[in-house]
Amino acid sequence: MGFMDKQIFRLGFSLLIAFCLALGGLMEPAAALTQEQKLVSEVWRIVNRTYLDGTFNHQNWAQVRQKALEKPLNDQKATYGAIQKMLKSLDDPFTRFLDPEQYRSLQVNTSGELTGVGLQIALNPQTGRLEVVSPIVGSPADKAGIRPRDRIIKIEGISTENLTLDEAAARMRGPIGSLITLLIERDGEGETEVRVVRDRIALNPVVAELRVSPQGTPVGYLRLSQFNANASMELAHAISSLEKKGAAAYILDLRNNPGGLLQSGIEIARLWLDSGTIVYTVNRQGIQGSFESFGPALTDDPLVILVNQGTASASEILAGALQDNGRAHLVGETTFGKGLIQSLFELSDGSGLAVTIAKYETPKHRDINKLGIKPDTAIAQEPITREQIATEADLQYQAALEQLKTNSVMAKKL
Template sequence: MGFMNKQVFRVGFSLLMAFWLAFGTLTQPAVALTGEQKLVSEVWRIVNRTYLDETFNHQNWAAVRQKVLEKPLTDSNASYAAIGKMLKSLDDPFTRFLDPEQYRSLKVNTSGELTGVGLQIVLNPETGKLEVVAPIAGSPADKAGIRPRDRILKIEGVSTKNLTLDEAATKMRGPSGSLVTLLIERDGEPETEIKLTRDRIALNPVVSELRVSAEGTSIGYLRLTQFNANASMELAHAISSLEKKGAAAYILDLRNNPGGLLQSGIEIARQWLDSGTIVYTVNRQGIQGSFEALGPALTNDPLVILVNQGTASASEILAGALQDNGRAQLVGETTFGKGLIQSLFELSDGSGLAVTIAKYETPQHRDINKLGIKPDKVISQDPINREQIGTEADLQYQAAVELLKKDLVVAGKA
């Protein structure tokens, strides 16, 4: 394990969603300051110590702190506003402050169940627009046909132009059965208003099925919708079951998978690899930490991974690890391209701070941020609904089956 493992990731979970997070604790400052000033200083110190860009967006970071503390901070709202202004000077939408309510809400969302519309969202740093990474399978958003890369222009008639990521997420959450209206923008189509009924969304991440082709080939189909706390265990169970049923090859479907827990992604990569590097992490000192396969793999059968533009973050780490190690072929479309890591720290008053602290690279040192991962076989297709996944209408799935048939012929298993 490298420096990044020991120094950053040991404090808790790292998440790879539309943004990455790690939970940690902080020591209290020794300087005698008011509570409001203390919080500002606490935030400043974390950024000073961990932020990826050591130029702090080409500015004197100490002077930024001094300027903020010159003005009186009368209450927590004043300190929150001051912190927001300080962080805005970094020009990084992923480095942001969360008030106690937002921070609590975020922790609830990582527990594996939430109430809302079921969208993973990101603020596009280039356009500033609120963008869909992917709908959660089976969620109200998924059933309504919302797609990756759709832009959310309004929530309940309120423009998202000046909303933070967390404010937008909070507006979309609400009691099960309540309605929320979104105004959606999509390339080549007129703006569309979509009404959604919020629901309780159980994040069961694994779908598995043994499929036998017309030629008698037994293929284990696995769909992974998110890297939550149960994903690694559930996938291991599914592989074990499919092996017993006689699977000779596998398709792992990561399409529209927005990510999840980093550790879950690493554990799943280890299920397919006997040896090799899974991912490198690089901080502002250029120090690399790495996560390695431990072996043995649960199966050495041929593997094809399905990806598309909704395949993001932890999904890209898994796909990149198995592609670079020659363990799997990728079929579909170029992935989302999210290669930055944020850590989330809990502050002394119960609020939180997310800071971009590193980037990651695939085993062959590919930096995929904003670029994504290109499949070995590029197959584009029009959006399909959930019922069409894995059918004749699913061109990417059919291409994966054909690849596996060739692999099995070469291996003498067909």
């Protein structure tokens, strides 16, 4: 290529870049942006690059950025407000901005410890209402009698109607020993005011007991409350211990488990599966990734999984994987239906951004978002107390024992 050709090539390339930047809605050179504008642009770029829906909720995403930068951003509050407004236009409650405190809190939560009232909460995708997925065992909320499916109407007198999930969680956090008042609505009982004293919450996600079925079979009962960083290791220890004690069958209770870390759900599926696909992930290009099990499983004993409307996210990945691979029989109610995967990004000022980057499908390519996973044996259950779980009052647990008795679950490999 001659000198003149090179010059023309460079000019053409420069014009192409300028044209592409203009299409991207760049208003001014990056160097001229203020720190506040840079943070807005940083969020915009991450969403632009990774968000699952390439139509960005059927809107011009470049124009959204332009609008967000039109108004003066003089302080942190205005900047965070502009970012939240920009993300709200996606109409996805799971793609959300986390201020530095909320970001730190989420990291602590998934690492295994938090401070607060001990509630796992979610926004009901159908109603948009703030609902209790489950109180953490032994937490202040649990002791105060708050139950799964309770709706939180007010926090300290503030309506939750327009609060995001993170704003609601932030309002419930506070110093150990401080008092918080929640207005709770429960089906058939109306509204009740509940006072709770905040405390440190230990997140041990596994309850493990060796039970004996009415037929005399030693049954390992495992209850998993969430998928934090400790869950896979704790469950592996529990299974190994129960195996040594002579467990011949298992009941894995995933009821009111709101999920957590995707990797944790995959690792736990591997504890039960010798081989097979665990989950497919699909990004916005339609490219499928998959996670496989390589074996060996910790046990081949028959397995029944208990699920209900509060079984969500990573819980559904695990239940769907074991159901589709014929490894487990599901008993209970149709699950929550959260089939979206979020990735967490740390921003330059210490805040965070959760972005829906993919959806997941079960090994048989079932898309469960907003649909949930249907159990093999459907058993409705009226709300029961924590003490009644896995007792005679627990109809779903009793149905699981019955299922093991009929031996229609996967038989132990010979």
